[in-house]
Every structure is written in C-alpha cells, then in structure tokens.
Amino acid sequence: MTGFVQHGPGEFCAVMTREGEPLVEYEWWDPAPESGPPTIGRCRNCGHRGVVYEPLPADPARDELAERFAGWMGGMLDWDVKVREEHADLHKELFDLHAPVGVVVLDGKPGAAPVKVRQCRECGGDGWPCRTLRILAKPHRWAPGWDERWSA
Ligand SMILES: [Zn+2]
Ligand SMILES: [Zn+2]
Numbered sequence: 001m002t003g004f005v006q007h008g009p010g011e012f013c014a015v016m017t018r019e020g021e022p023l024v025e026y027e028w029w030d031p032a033p034e035s036g037p038p039t040i041g042r043c044r045n046c047g048h049r050g051v052v053y054e055p056l057p058a059d060p061a062r063d064e065l066a067e068r069f070a071g072w073m074g075g076m077l078d079w080d081v082k083v084r085e086e087h088a089d090l091h092k093e094l095f096d097l098h099a100p101v102g103v104v105v106l107d108g109k110p111g112a113a114p115v116k117v118r119q120c121r122e123c124g125g126d127g128w129p130c131r132t133l134r135i136l137a138k139p140h141r142w143a144p145g146w147d148e149r150w151s152a
Contacts, residue, residue: 002104005043005050010111012053015045023052055104058115066100066118066128069150073133076140091136097121100128 003023005013015023024041026033033039039052057063077095080088100118107115120130129137134152141151 004053004055004104004114005045006053006113007043007046007048007050010113012106012114013043013045013050014106014114015043017044024050053113055114055116058105058117062127063118065147065149068145068147069129069133069137070100072143072145072147073129073137073140076137076143094136095133098123098130098133 001017001019001021003015003017005015005023007013017023022037022041022044024038024043026038026041030038030041037052041049043050073095077088077092079085081092098120101121102116103119104114104116106112117126118128119125120128120133123130123132129150131152134150137146137150138152140146
C-alpha cells in the first residue's frame with residue numbers, strides 16, 4: 001500500500017506500508033488519536049515530522065459523471081439480461097471486467113499534491129468509462145439518462 005505524508009506546502013512523501021501499518025510513527029508528546037492510526041508524527045519514509053495526507057479526486061465533476069455512467073449502464077445491462085437480449089450476459093461480463101479502479105497519481109511537477117483518478121481495471125489509461133465501455137453503451141444511447149460525454 002502507498003500512502004502520503006505532507007511535510008509542508010508542496011512537500012509530499014510517498015510511504016510504502018503493509019496493510020494496516022500506520023504511515024507516521026506516533027510520538028509521545030502528540031495528542032493520542034481518538035481512533036485509528038495516528039495522523040501526525042514521524043514519517044515512516046524520511047523520518048521527518050508530517051501529517052498524513054489523503055489525496056483528493058483530480059476532477060470531482062468527472063468522478064460524478066463516471067458514477068452516473070456506472071449506474072446508468074448497469075441498469076441498461078440488467079434490463080437486457082431480464083428481457084433476454086442477445087449476448088446480454090456477455091455484455092454484462094465485459095462491463096464487470098472493465099470496472100473502474102481508483103489510483104493515486106503524482107503528476108511529476110514539484111510541489112504538486114497527489115490526486116485520485118479513476119481508470120479502467122483492464123485498459124488502464126486516463127478516465128473511465130474506457131473506450132470498450134463507450135462502444136458497449138452505443139446501442140443504448142437513445143435511452144433516458146444518456147450523456148453525450150459518454151460517446152465513443
Ligand atoms: Zn517523509
Ligand atoms: Zn476498459
């Protein structure tokens with residue numbers, strides 16, 4: 001697992017830990033956390049004092065659009081399965097295979113905060129839905145709820 005610790009404005013450390021391990025070491029003079037791992041303390045990567053940083057979505061509007069697509073497309077495919085549309089099960093399998101995953105990226109610029117983006121589990125790349133799912137969505141584009149931004 002990789003987490004992030006902020007040391008100052010534009011100063012971030014990527015910290016590798018095993019599942020469940022804290023990103024910072026608690027120091028005795030710090031206020032004890034009410035629950036969960038400490039969020040301020042000595043960085044497990046560089047040893048300097050820092051605060052645990054939770055990356056934010058790179059683009060909340062795009063996230064919202066992806067969320068809407070997931071619901072809309074899932075509904076379309078469930079309907080197809082119900083009415084025994086030809087290849088409906090295969091399309092549903094494809095849809096599940098190309099599910100989105102959240103990844104954290106550092107865009108390489110010094111001082112840039114790490115951000116969360118969505119990618120296709122299968123295709124990787126930038127953004128979700130991927131090209132495969134956009135093509136899969138094509139025959140349904142006359143249904144209510146369709147958004148032009150999902151076109152292939
Ligand atoms: Zn550090
Ligand atoms: Zn894909």
